[in-house]
Every structure is written in C-alpha cells, then in structure tokens.
Amino acid sequence: xxxxxxxxxxxxxxxxxxxxxxxxxxxxxxxxxxxxxxxxxxxxxxxxxxxxxxxxxxxxxxxxxxxxxxxxxxxxxxxxxxxxxxxxxxxxxxxxxxxxxxxxxxxxxxxxxxxxxxxxxxxxxxxxxxxxxxxxxxxxxxxxxxxxxxxxxxxxxxxxxxxxxxxxxxxxxxxxxxxxxxxxxxxxxxxxxxxxxxxxxxxxxxxxxxxxxxxxxxxxxxxxxxxxxxxxxxxxxxxxxxxxxxxxxxxxxxxxxxxxxxxxxxxxxxxxxxxxxxxxxxxxxxxxxxxxxxxxxxxxxxxxxxxxxxxxxxxxxxxxxxxxxxxxxxxxxxxxxxxxxxxxxxxxx
Numbered sequence: 001x002x003x004x005x006x007x008x009x010x011x012x013x014x015x016x017x018x019x020x021x022x023x024x025x026x027x028x029x030x031x032x033x034x035x036x037x038x039x040x041x042x043x044x045x046x047x048x049x050x051x052x053x054x055x056x057x058x059x060x061x062x063x064x065x066x067x068x069x070x071x072x073x074x075x076x077x078x079x080x081x082x083x084x085x086x087x088x089x090x091x092x093x094x095x096x097x098x099x100x101x102x103x104x105x106x107x108x109x110x111x112x113x114x115x116x117x118x119x120x121x122x123x124x125x126x127x128x129x130x131x132x133x134x135x136x137x138x139x140x141x142x143x144x145x146x147x148x149x150x151x152x153x154x155x156x157x158x159x160x161x162x163x164x165x166x167x168x169x170x171x172x173x174x175x176x177x178x179x180x181x182x183x184x185x186x187x188x189x190x191x192x193x194x195x196x197x198x199x200x201x202x203x204x205x206x207x208x209x210x211x212x213x214x215x216x217x218x219x220x221x222x223x224x225x226x227x228x229x230x231x232x233x234x235x236x237x238x239x240x241x242x243x244x245x246x247x248x249x250x251x252x253x254x255x256x257x258x259x260x261x262x263x264x265x266x267x268x269x270x271x272x273x274x275x276x277x278x279x280x281x282x283x284x285x286x287x288x289x290x291x292x293x294x295x296x297x298x299x300x301x302x303x304x305x306x307x308x309x310x311x312x313x314x315x316x317x318x319x320x321x322x323x324x325x326x327x328x329x330x331x332x333x334x335x336x337x338x339x340x341x342x343x344x345x346x347x348x349x
Contacts, residue, residue, distance in 0.1 A: 009049050037243050038242030058240060092325050098271055
C-alpha cells in the first residue's frame with residue numbers, strides 16, 4: 001500500500017517539475033517539458049528521495065517518442081530524400097562522423113566512459129539518444145547531460161545565426177501539425193503498441209522506441225494512417241523520460257558530471273564549429289544558402305531546429321529531410337559506433 005509520505009514526495013516532484021517546465025518554456029528553452037522534470041528529479045534524487053519510474057513506464061514513453069519521430073516523416077520529406085538521396089546521405093554521414101570523432105576524443109582523454117561518450121556526442125534527437133543509451137550500457141544520466149548541453153547550445157547558436165541572416169521578427173506561428181480526433185489518438189496508440197510488440201519479437205535494439213518509429217514512419221509517410229500526438233500525451237512522455245533519468249542521480253553522479261563539464265563544453269563547441277564549417281562547404285556543393293545548410297547540419301534538436309527553419313527563409317524540406325534521416329542513421333549506427341569508440345579505450349586511473 002502506498003504511504004502518504006511516498007505520495008507526498010511524488011506530489012512535490014510533480015509541482016516542482018511543473019514550475020520548472022513552465023519557467024523554461026516561458027524562457028523559450030527547447031524540450032522544456034523534459035528538461036523541467038529532469039532538473040527537478042535530479043534535485044530529488046541527489047536529495048535522497050526514494051522515488052523511481054518503473055521500466056514499463058519508461059518504455060511507454062519511448063514508444064511515444066518513436067511515434068513523434070515517425071510523425072516527422074512526411075511524403076514531402078521522402079520525396080526530398082529520394083531526389084537528393086546521395087548528397088543528403090553524405091551530409092548526414094559527415095555530421096555523424098564528427099559526433100563520433102568527438103566521442104572518441106572524450107574517451108581517449110578519459111573525460112567519460114566510451115559508450116557514454118558515444119551516445120552523448122551522437123548528433124541525433126536528444127530524447128531518443130537518452131532513451132536508447134541505457135540499452136547499450138551507457139549512463140543515461142551523463143548522456144542526458146551531454147545531449148541537453150548541446151541542444152541548448154545548438155538552439156542558441158542557430159537562433160542567433162537565423163536572426164543574423166534573415167528577418168524572423170514577423171514570422172507566423174507554426175500551425176498545429178495534427179488533428180486530435182479520438183480515432184487518430186487510438187490509431188497512434190495502436191501503432192505504438194503493435195510496433196513495440198513486433199520489434200520485441202524481431203529482437204530489434206531498443207524495441208520500445210525503434211518499433212513504433214519504423215512502423216509509424218512507413219504508415220504515416222504513405223498516408224495510410226493519420227497519427228495524432230496530443231500535447232498532453234507528448235508532455236507526459238517527455239516528463240517520464242526526464243523523471244526516469246533525473247531520479248537516478250545521486251551525489252556521486254553529480255560530482256562526476258561537474259568534473260566532466262569542461263570537457264563536455266569544449267566538445268560541444270567543437271561539434272558545432274565543425275558542423276558549421278561543413279555547412280559552409282556545402283554551399284559550394286549544393287544550390288542552397290548558408291542558413292539552410294547550417295540548420296540542416298546543426299547537431300541535434302530536430303524539433304527546435306524545425307521551429308527555427310519554419311520561421312526563417314530557408315528550404316524547410318531539405319532541413320527536415322537531413323535532420324530526420326540523420327536521426328534514423330544515428331539510431332541504426334549508434335550501437336556499432338559506441339562499440340568502436342569504447343574498444344581500446346584506456347583503462348581508468
């Protein structure tokens with residue numbers, strides 16, 4: 001039977017998560033509904049609160065993130081990938097290799113363990129990387145810290161770049177992308193359940209995430225289903241991942257995170273700078289402007305980059321095609337890259 005003290009701690013965590021999420025959203029931080037609960041949960045975990053999120057709840061949140069990724073795969077994006085597939089794949093692979101190179105350096109300098117450095121430096125969707133990282137032996141707490149330091153840095157740099165190169169002061173708000181009819185919501189839940197179940201039978205890695213993502217992408221891009229992702233559903237999924245990660249922090253974890261901060265900050269700036277240089281080179285290889293190339297190669301934060309792209313004078317289809325394809329590539333190559341980075345890593349002190 002649940003004690004009043006246990007329920008009181010959860011009530012306090014919910015209240016703190018809501019306040020932080022509201023403050024971060026008001027300050028226009030990306031993924032505020034994940035960052036707020038995660039920061040609140042870190043404070044509770046470090047403070048010794050005996051709270052945890054069941055693995056089943058975490059897997060359900062993974063399934064919702066998989067559906068979110070699947071929803072970004074539209075017919076227009078598929079057409080863009082088909083028309084310029086080779087060049088887009090080259091753009092994606094260079095960005096992924098940059099992230100892998102940074103992870104390799106972090107490992108060799110003993111800033112972080114190999115698998116954690118690999119997933120933390122992977123230029124894919126932050127929530128997806130955190131969700132998958134634990135399946136391959138990485139510390140999701142440090143992965144989350146690395147990913148969201150980079151997400152914030154990428155969003156800030158991309159926003160500054162967009163404002164330098166185009167006038168977004170009168171940009172119209174982005175319309176709601178999906179309908180929220182009960183039938184569409186039920187279809188989305190069915191895709192999540194069937195995708196996760198099928199992926200588990202096939203023994204796919206991180207089945208709760210990859211199954212709904214692959215099945216949903218195929219059905220959504222072909223127009224066979226109309227997927228609906230109401231904000232409360234997504235908010236709960238983001239918050240659940242934030243709590244799952246944050247509540248696992250302890251005082252020793254926090255000390256390790258702080259000690260790794262200088263290396264993580266330098267690595268983050270290095271990835272952004274290298275991707276910016278690659279974006280400049282793309283303007284000589286493709287008929288695109290620098291801002292389009294910069295947003296397309298920005299290492300992380302697909303949802304945030306999409307918002308900036310829609311509000312700027314860029315080729316939105318190209319940006320989303322590159323960002324979406326890169327996420328899929330990272331999810332497929334992540335385990336192999338993590339093993340390569342961790343192999344031969346120097347022994348701890």
